[in-house]
Amino acid sequence: MNLRARKSSVRRRKNKKNEKSLILYAGIYSFLLICLFSSVFGAALYFDGQSEKMNKRISTIDLNSYKLQREIQHLKIRLENLSRKDNIIFKIRQYHLGLQTPDPFQVVHLNVHGTNDYSGNKVVRRLAYNTR
């Protein structure tokens, strides 16, 4: 004869139910924690990626700006180089530009109001001069 008291099935079922709900709560809690960590981690990764992209863009713009400044400086110096007198005279001769002393009959004397010299005489200006 088994004289051990047996738990009633109702109480047994109730205990089992309690055990199951504990596991459930622990599971939900863990799941929520995992979700929280994942979302934070994901957000951090996302923003990090965004800032990397922006930094890369900024650096690219900086680099382009630096290259342009160098190019500008280079062109400024080239401009000064090309505006040397020997270059200009070479171009004048190359393209047969008309910068020569005029023949006397080509000079037209103008009476220009208000252009007097120190002694009050009217001044005649030459229209061209020799580059040779």
Next chain:
Amino acid sequence: MGRSSYAARIIIIALGLILAFIYIIIHLYNVQIVQHSILYPKAKKKYTAVKKNHGMRGQIYDKNGHLLVGNIPSINIRANPQLVGEKDKCRELAGFFARKLNIDPTIIFRRLATKTRKGRKICEVVIKNLVPLDEAEKIKEEVYDRKFKGIYFYDSVKRYYPKNELLANVLGFINMDQLKVVPVSGIEKAYNSLLSPIKTKASIFERSRKGIPLTYGYNKLAEGKSGKDIYLTISEPIQEIVEEELDKIMEQWKPKAAYAVMVNPKTGSILAMAQRPTFDPNNRLNMHPDAWRNRIVTDGLEPGSTMKPLVICKALDLGLVKPDTKFFCENGYWFYGGWPLRDTHSYSDIDVTTIVQKSSNIGTAKIALEMGEQRLYHLLRQYGFGQQTNIPFQPEATGILRKLKNWDKLSITRFPIGHGVLASPLQLIGAYTALANKGERMNLRIVDQIVDTETEDVYKYPVRSAGQIIENKWAVKQIIDMMKLATKQGGTAWRGSIPNYEVAGKTGTAQKWINGAYSHSKHFASFIGFVPADNPAFVLLVVVDEPRGSCYGGVVGGPAFRDISLKTLRYLDIPETKPTE
């Protein structure tokens, strides 16, 4: 399985998690707090980078803002011998660079093929430094197209003189000693402290894993500060005009040297300062050391007859003589103080105007005797002889003007005719600014302003007077009238006359003092004057050292003076003072 076993397992798992959590906390505490001072610098070293920012050397401009000395971007081409490949590849690369850069291929091949030195790997060799930007860009494209490995292009900057020989002796140049700039001469040396960039500071910034600076991170940026820009009083077009005429003098008279200085008498600003021989600072391989000395500053010459108007003007100012005062010129030969004094022609009684027009030595000496030694010495000091000018170049010749106590009996007759006095061209032209500026001498200046490119502050050099030498404006007008006559027919300076402009000019011919005696074959031929005579736009001095064929200032210097002045007057748009007939 009992209820108690579930609970026990849960408790064990929970305990385990708690222990793990506690361990993490302790470890975090250990890393973040306890070992912070050790680990933080290590981490910082990993995610920050240090970069030195170099400022640029200041640039030099003329008065109108034309660049005379600048920093041209260039490229340093380097290679890594470990990556370029074996001998065949090295040979190919050496041939490629030799063609493109015009360098010896064997040198390049040796550098690329040598992989180790003293047991260590060589990781970088120089192919060529300071390659021009456009040339380097083409080479870069071709290197990438042909897939050459181990070739690197680094940005650099080179000091460049876009106008080549123009104003070279004034601008000077620099040398590079390793990475240090060594100024050698000219403005580059005199103003080196202003032109040099401020010492480079290190920038510390946080970087991503690819090395890109993070704008949000820890940054301690320090931009390198560039040097200041210098604006000269020189006008580039006028400088071109002067240099062109000096080239003609060199071709025609084949002298040892020739130089010219042009000054604005109202401000003392030097508008042009040229000399031959000269050099190209961009190409110094064949440069002769004699060519880069600034003779206008360092050399001295006896002024000769150009001294006469300066002395006679003061005599007029003091009322000792008048334009029509006559002096007996001993028929061209005068024995005084134990030594003869000669004129080029024989004159008897001539007035002061004719003395200036004909440049009579005897007449001038007699006028000086009226003045006396004390006043003459004081006058020459007032004109600036025997003293340095304010020009910043070093070394600068002070010239020779003996102290009064060292004068002998002849001095008073010789100094006024420009003998026994040594003056630099700057001193001579500085003295003439007094005649051109109504008796007031102006201090010479070559730098107009300094500009700080960072702050855009402008520091202007003031115009300074050196004193009123001739008090009486009438005396100045008289001497100018006399000098105008000298440039007309019958005067010694007629070759310097300019059509439709009144010119006040004076020639000078001085024998050179060589080995203790005056040479009969070597001379300084000079011409000095100002145009228009009554309201001068500039004073111009032309000096030719040892011309061949003729030694006279009027013959050698006169035509150059005329041509330079005419072109400059047209450039400055100065109206004619005499109407066209």
